Amino acid sequence: MATQVQLPLPVLPDGWAGTNNFKASGTLSAPNQRNLEPVGPHFLAHARRKRHKRTFSEDDRIQAQENVKKVEDDDAGEISEPEDPVMLQRDAKDWKNQDHYAVLGLSKYRYRATEDQIKRAHRKKVLRHHPDKKAAAGSDEGDSFFKCIQKATEVLSDPVKRRQFDSVDEAADVEPPSKKQTQKGNFYKLWGPVFRAEGRFSKAQPVPQLGNDKATKEDVEKFYDFWYNFDSWRSFEYQDEDVPDDTESRDQRRHIEKKNMNARKKKKTEDTARLRGLVDQALDLDERIKKFKKEAHAEKNKKRFEKEAAEKKAKEDAQKAKEEEAKLTKEKEESEKADRAAGKKAKEAAKNAAKKNKRVVRAAVKDGNYFYSGGDAPASQIEHALNDADSLITKLDPDELAALTAKLNGKTDGGEITKIFKEESERLVSAGKAQAGEFKSLA
Amino acid sequence: MSGEEEVPPRVAIGISFGNSNSSIAYTTGEGKAEVIANEEGDRQIPSILSYVEGEEFQGTQAKSQLVRNSANTVAYFRDFLGQDFKSIDPTPCHQSAHPKEHETTIAFSIRDSESETPSTVTVSEITTRHLRRLKTSASDFLGKPVTAAVITVPTNCTDAQKEALKIAAAAADLEVLQFINEPTAAVLAYDARPESELSDKITVVADLGGTRSDVAVIASRGGMYSILATAHDYNLGGSQLDQVLMDHFAKEFLKKNKSAGDPRENDRSLAKLKLESEAVKKALSLGASANFSVESLAGGIDYTATVNRSRYELLANKVFASFTRLITGVVEKAGLDVLDIDEIVCSGGTSHTPKIANNLRAAFPESITIYAPATNTSSLNPSELAARGAAIQASLIQEFEKEDVEQSTHPMVTVTPHLRNAIGVLLISGDESKGKFKTILEAETPVPVRRTVHVTTPREGGDVLVKLCEGLREIKVTKPEPKPKAEKADEDDEDDDDDDDEDEETREKVWKVSKPLAEAAVKGVKKGGKIEVQVNVSADLEVVVIAREVGGKNEGVRGVLSKPDVVENGKA
Numbered sequence A: 001m002a003t004q005v006q007l008p009l010p011v012l013p014d015g016w017a018g019t020n021n022f023k024a025s026g027t028l029s030a031p032n033q034r035n036l037e038p039v040g041p042h043f044l045a046h047a048r049r050k051r052h053k054r055t056f057s058e059d060d061r062i063q064a065q066e067n068v069k070k071v072e073d074d075d076a077g078e079i080s081e082p083e084d085p086v087m088l089q090r091d092a093k094d095w096k097n098q099d100h101y102a103v104l105g106l107s108k109y110r111y112r113a114t115e116d117q118i119k120r121a122h123r124k125k126v127l128r129h130h131p132d133k134k135a136a137a138g139s140d141e142g143d144s145f146f147k148c149i150q151k152a153t154e155v156l157s158d159p160v161k162r163r164q165f166d167s168v169d170e171a172a173d174v175e176p177p178s179k180k181q182t183q184k185g186n187f188y189k190l191w192g193p194v195f196r197a198e199g200r201f202s203k204a205q206p207v208p209q210l211g212n213d214k215a216t217k218e219d220v221e222k223f224y225d226f227w228y229n230f231d232s233w234r235s236f237e238y239q240d241e242d243v244p245d246d247t248e249s250r251d252q253r254r255h256i257e258k259k260n261m262n263a264r265k266k267k268k269t270e271d272t273a274r275l276r277g278l279v280d281q282a283l284d285l286d287e288r289i290k291k292f293k294k295e296a297h298a299e300k301n302k303k304r305f306e307k308e309a310a311e312k313k314a315k316e317d318a319q320k321a322k323e324e325e326a327k328l329t330k331e332k333e334e335s336e337k338a339d340r341a342a343g344k345k346a347k348e349a350a351k352n353a354a355k356k357n358k359r360v361v362r363a364a365v366k367d368g369n370y371f372y373s374g375g376d377a378p379a380s381q382i383e384h385a386l387n388d389a390d391s392l393i394t395k396l397d398p399d400e401l402a403a404l405t406a407k408l409n410g411k412t413d414g415g416e417i418t419k420i421f422k423e424e425s426e427r428l429v430s431a432g433k434a435q436a437g438e439f440k441s442l443a
Numbered sequence B: 001m002s003g004e005e006e007v008p009p010r011v012a013i014g015i016s017f018g019n020s021n022s023s024i025a026y027t028t029g030e031g032k033a034e035v036i037a038n039e040e041g042d043r044q045i046p047s048i049l050s051y052v053e054g055e056e057f058q059g060t061q062a063k064s065q066l067v068r069n070s071a072n073t074v075a076y077f078r079d080f081l082g083q084d085f086k087s088i089d090p091t092p093c094h095q096s097a098h099p100k101e102h103e104t105t106i107a108f109s110i111r112d113s114e115s116e117t118p119s120t121v122t123v124s125e126i127t128t129r130h131l132r133r134l135k136t137s138a139s140d141f142l143g144k145p146v147t148a149a150v151i152t153v154p155t156n157c158t159d160a161q162k163e164a165l166k167i168a169a170a171a172a173d174l175e176v177l178q179f180i181n182e183p184t185a186a187v188l189a190y191d192a193r194p195e196s197e198l199s200d201k202i203t204v205v206a207d208l209g210g211t212r213s214d215v216a217v218i219a220s221r222g223g224m225y226s227i228l229a230t231a232h233d234y235n236l237g238g239s240q241l242d243q244v245l246m247d248h249f250a251k252e253f254l255k256k257n258k259s260a261g262d263p264r265e266n267d268r269s270l271a272k273l274k275l276e277s278e279a280v281k282k283a284l285s286l287g288a289s290a291n292f293s294v295e296s297l298a299g300g301i302d303y304t305a306t307v308n309r310s311r312y313e314l315l316a317n318k319v320f321a322s323f324t325r326l327i328t329g330v331v332e333k334a335g336l337d338v339l340d341i342d343e344i345v346c347s348g349g350t351s352h353t354p355k356i357a358n359n360l361r362a363a364f365p366e367s368i369t370i371y372a373p374a375t376n377t378s379s380l381n382p383s384e385l386a387a388r389g390a391a392i393q394a395s396l397i398q399e400f401e402k403e404d405v406e407q408s409t410h411p412m413v414t415v416t417p418h419l420r421n422a423i424g425v426l427l428i429s430g431d432e433s434k435g436k437f438k439t440i441l442e443a444e445t446p447v448p449v450r451r452t453v454h455v456t457t458p459r460e461g462g463d464v465l466v467k468l469c470e471g472l473r474e475i476k477v478t479k480p481e482p483k484p485k486a487e488k489a490d491e492d493d494e495d496d497d498d499d500d501d502e503d504e505e506t507r508e509k510v511w512k513v514s515k516p517l518a519e520a521a522v523k524g525v526k527k528g529g530k531i532e533v534q535v536n537v538s539a540d541l542e543v544v545v546i547a548r549e550v551g552g553k554n555e556g557v558r559g560v561l562s563k564p565d566v567v568e569n570g571k572a
């Protein structure tokens, strides 16, 4: 039966193309080779299909099993440490002082040992040191070390007890290097393990690591920030003085309990101070801090310099702008002045020219016999002609006057002159500047 | 050969042979697995033999001999079979006959006859005697001689151990049809119920026994099982819980009877203390309180006491926590997230303990079914699961020729490529980042396989895209929105602050396309039409995709994806 899927398939995108409506784009990822459990009706059906009248041999078995994913662990092979003969002589009664990790052969793992490793290490030790086995081997080791093993497992496989032990597991401590050592170089190599070891007490995980000289300022700041606000689970009840059992007086018991409480508190305070001191020391020796300070300083200087330069430039710019403006104003004034002078001159020249032209025109009127043809012109004609000439002149702009002057220049023939004046008067009339018949002398 | 001898048909049962207890089961005519009670009415038969004046006792009777006759009582021997002395842990036998090295094997020195001098009985011989008794009980019940059995073993049982068990069984005239893994038998017991539906799922089987606990993660795909990871703890089981109660009662006893001596320091007192503590523990699985009562516990003093369940749960808190850690640990070991788990099957006697199941309920997401008496009313008896599974398998292969069984369990048949990633189609959008990945074949599905799904189309029908991809499951973690600080009067500020931090982040499974595989176009689908997508994966991982409109006239699209270059546990 097919499963029903309720959400819809996508619409075929425009322009989709494939061969026979199909387009292959990949192959399946390589599979996991696994053993099927040869159990149940569905497997038996599978087996029937797969065998299909075939039989398989031992060689086939080996070949088939070659790449199968393992689901069972090998025995705790990796956990093997030589056993210290002195340790084997330990008295289990003194369990508080035993190195539980060493007893289980986990010295190099310590707080890093996983629960699984502890279980497997325990089993390995039990198989070896069980008193029945020792007796069989004719050894008189007794069950003392076996009890040590049991105690170690009891402590290490109980998360609470394990933390109490890890809190005081000196063998996992990494002593901070001295100032002298550090100053010879190798800051990161020397201090990295110190912080890694201290990090085991952190409630917050993962713990930021020291890093190296390439770390960014942000990372370094985060690192020290973390360590100055370190939240530690370290506690010191493991070092409690034994509280006497019921047989002792209650007061005595109370007294010791109180003493223990105070001792724990004191140790915790000391530990917090110790860590702070350690971080101070590292911070003090950390070249990166100096580098960042220098960089920050340089950056600050650079900024100041830039600011000053900018200010200076702004000032200069302002000055320049001011000067420029002044110059411009001056130039403008001068040119205006020049213009004005030139204008005056031109005007005067024009005026002179006009005057001269007017004179020419007037003279022409006279030369043209006051537009009178035949003999001397009567006085009235002379007067009219002169008046008309004057009125005509007033109606002409300087250019027209100049043009008229040019036409009249050198003309002496009265008819011709009259004709020129006539034409001019007609031009003015047709241009609407004069009325027809206005110039009576030219009529 | 001419003399065609009438070979009587096999009568096969299922046997779970534990360090603490054994069970025998058969399958009824209706195909239902039932556990058989022995003559004493026990369905969990202690794997213990005891000898008194040459008379052999087994089961509960032998167990009670641990007090008076511990030296001639053999218990907790299963794990010694097929091992050498170097590799066994004699610890569970502290209060019974101690194992000894004997030639290349392990033996017990017991007085098993009327003779005063003890004889050396190998673990193989003890096993034979135990199996013979089991076989007799089953034969008596069934009214016909049992001749064969499917026997359950731990997942890390070596070939040498199996071989030794086979020889020991043969000596009891019992043919071992097949050894099957205990956790797989437990899953089979559940899946063979008529009401269970076949579904792809991942099951964690927590087999919590007397002296050890074994956990397995099992992928179930189309009714076929593959073990993804296992974990074993040889120091965690019912005896640790017994010990908690033993210490408790011993201390209570000492408080009242200072001079009587610690019952834990005298063998006989210790044995009594242990037996009664175990009984109290079992009673606390059902009742809210239980009575402890031992005649002459130590120093000739009778002792009675009561303990209630909450007290017990407090005392055993750490042991309970270890069970939870073991189980969550194996999920991690399988490379899975708790959200990948569909069900937890609690198996073994210790799984009756309510607190263990309740702790699992709290540690795993709500969606997971936890099969244990305390968390699920439809759960089967955890002590019977392995035997039932074995009985079901026995009924399936009862008629098989010996060679057929051998060949069917041959690695050439069992070793199978399993899909590394899920295969599915994109819904809503063909864009890998927008489309919704719908699984057709889950990761860890063995091939060859064929699966078909019917998918709806957009409202108008028309041309649709079938885009086949490999998908990866990712876990999306959503942190709770920091609640806006409600403006409230200053005084009640402090009380409320704490609750705010307790908002838990939500985690969910989401699918991401890890690799597009193919695209197919189905054209002209009618309004409201459905598309049938069939994916066939061959044994060498060639894929044939068929997409067609359900009930459509068109014959649809058929395309082939060639097999990957490397067919191994490597990268393709």
Ligand SMILES: Nc1ncnc2c1ncn2[C@@H]1O[C@H](COP(=O)(O)OP(=O)(O)O)[C@@H](O)[C@H]1O
Pocket (backbone or CB within 6 Å): B017, B018, B019, B020, B021, B022, B044, B208, B209, B210, B211, B212, B237, B238, B239, B278, B281, B282, B283, B285, B347, B348, B349, B350, B351, B352, B353, B383
């Ligand atoms: N009802 C119960 N409640 C709690 N523990 C039980 C109960 N029944 C059996 N047990 C415990 O289960 C353990 C035996 O489990 P079993 O699966 O038979 O062990 P094994 O696999 O070692 O043979 C013993 O420690 C026994 O006390």
